Amino acid sequence: MTTHDTFDIGGDLRVRRMGFGAMRLPVSGPGAPPNDRGTALKILRRAVELxxxxxxxxxxxxxxxxxxxNELIRTALSPYPPGLVIATKVGPYRGPGDPFPSGQVPTSGLRAEVERNLRELGRDRLDLVYLRHGGLEAPADEPIGERFQVLAGLREEGLIRHLGLSHVTPAQLAEAREIAPVAAVQNRFDITRPQDAALLxxxxxxxxxxxxxxxxxxxxIPDDxxxxxxxxxxxxxxxxxxxxxxxxLSPVMLAIPGTGSPDHLEENTAAAGLALTAGDLAALRS
Structure with missing residues (x-):
C-alpha cells in the first residue's frame, strides 16, 4: 500500500481510498424488502478482510x-479492528413511515443524534461526523454556522474527532471553516455528473x-x-x-460504494486496482 492508495482524513486518520458505504446494508432500494441480516453481516466482515x-x-x-x-456494523465488527475509521452523518430527520429523511433535526437535537450514533456503534468517540444539510435537491445556500457550532462544541468535548459537511455549497464550507476545521466533504458526484468540480x-x-x-x-448505474x-x-x-x-480524478477523493450483494462488494473493492490511462480519463471527460 502506497500513499497514493491512502488519504489522511484530518491529517491523522489514514484510510485506503476505497471504502464502503452502509446505506444499502439494511435495504437495497426504495420500497424493497429488508435485506437478509446474515448476508449483511458477512458483507461487513468480508469488506474488512478485503x-x-x-x-x-x-x-x-x-x-x-x-x-x-449502525447495529449491523457493531454486531459484525465490534470489537473494532485497529485503524478502522467509521464516519457517520447527523442532521436529517426521518419519521415513522418515511422511506427517506423528510426534514431536518432541530439544532437543539443534534447532540442527541451524536449520542445516538455513539450508543448504536458502541464507541466513546466518533471518528468523523458530517453535518448533512438538506435533502436530495440542490443544496440550499443558507447559513449553517449555528448548526455546525453544535458539532464543533461536541468535538471540543472529545465526543467527535473530526468534522465534515455533506450536501453543501462552497459558501457553506467557507462559513464552517471559520468555526472549526473541516476534514471531509460529502456531496453528490460521479464521473458522469462532475457538477461539483469547483468545490472538489x-x-x-x-x-x-x-x-x-x-x-x-x-x-x-448510469447508461453512459x-x-x-x-x-x-x-x-x-x-x-x-x-x-x-x-x-x-483527485488524490483527495475517497470512494464509498455501498451494496447488499457479496458479489458486488468484491467487484467494487477490486476497482481500486484498475489503472486507467490518460486516454481513458480524457475519454471520460469528453
Whole structure:
C-alpha cells in the first residue's frame, strides 16, 4: 500500500481510498424488502478482510421492518479492528413511515443524534461526523454556522474527532471553516455528473477529503457510452470504471460504494486496482 492508495482524513486518520458505504446494508432500494441480516453481516466482515478501513454510515440508515446499519456494523465488527475509521452523518430527520429523511433535526437535537450514533456503534468517540444539510435537491445556500457550532462544541468535548459537511455549497464550507476545521466533504458526484468540480478543487487545495455519495450514480448505474467503452477496453465492469475514474480524478477523493450483494462488494473493492490511462480519463471527460 502506497500513499497514493491512502488519504489522511484530518491529517491523522489514514484510510485506503476505497471504502464502503452502509446505506444499502439494511435495504437495497426504495420500497424493497429488508435485506437478509446474515448476508449483511458477512458483507461487513468480508469488506474488512478485503482491506476496507473506512465505513460510512448514519443512524437513519435502517429498514422500518428490518435492520439498522449502525447495529449491523457493531454486531459484525465490534470489537473494532485497529485503524478502522467509521464516519457517520447527523442532521436529517426521518419519521415513522418515511422511506427517506423528510426534514431536518432541530439544532437543539443534534447532540442527541451524536449520542445516538455513539450508543448504536458502541464507541466513546466518533471518528468523523458530517453535518448533512438538506435533502436530495440542490443544496440550499443558507447559513449553517449555528448548526455546525453544535458539532464543533461536541468535538471540543472529545465526543467527535473530526468534522465534515455533506450536501453543501462552497459558501457553506467557507462559513464552517471559520468555526472549526473541516476534514471531509460529502456531496453528490460521479464521473458522469462532475457538477461539483469547483468545490472538489477547493478540497484538493486545502487537503480536505472528498467522499461523494452516489459514486455509482445513485438510483441505477448510469447508461453512459463513454464509461461503457472504457470498461470494454479493460475487460472491467461499468461500476468498476466509475469507481476507478473517481479515484483517478483527485488524490483527495475517497470512494464509498455501498451494496447488499457479496458479489458486488468484491467487484467494487477490486476497482481500486484498475489503472486507467490518460486516454481513458480524457475519454471520460469528453
Amino acid at each position: 482491506g476496507v478501513d473506512h465505513i460510512d454510515t448514519a443512524a437513519f440508515y435502517y429498514h422500518q421492518e428490518g435492520e439498522a446499519a 478543487e477547493t478540497c484538493e487545495r486545502e487537503h480536505i477529503a472528498y467522499a461523494p455519495y452516489f459514486p455509482l450514480g445513485g438510483f441505477g 457510452a463513454r464509461v461503457s467503452a472504457v470498461a470494454a477496453r479493460h475487460g472491467a465492469t461499468v461500476p468498476q470504471v466509475l469507481l476507478a475514474g473517481l479515484l483517478a
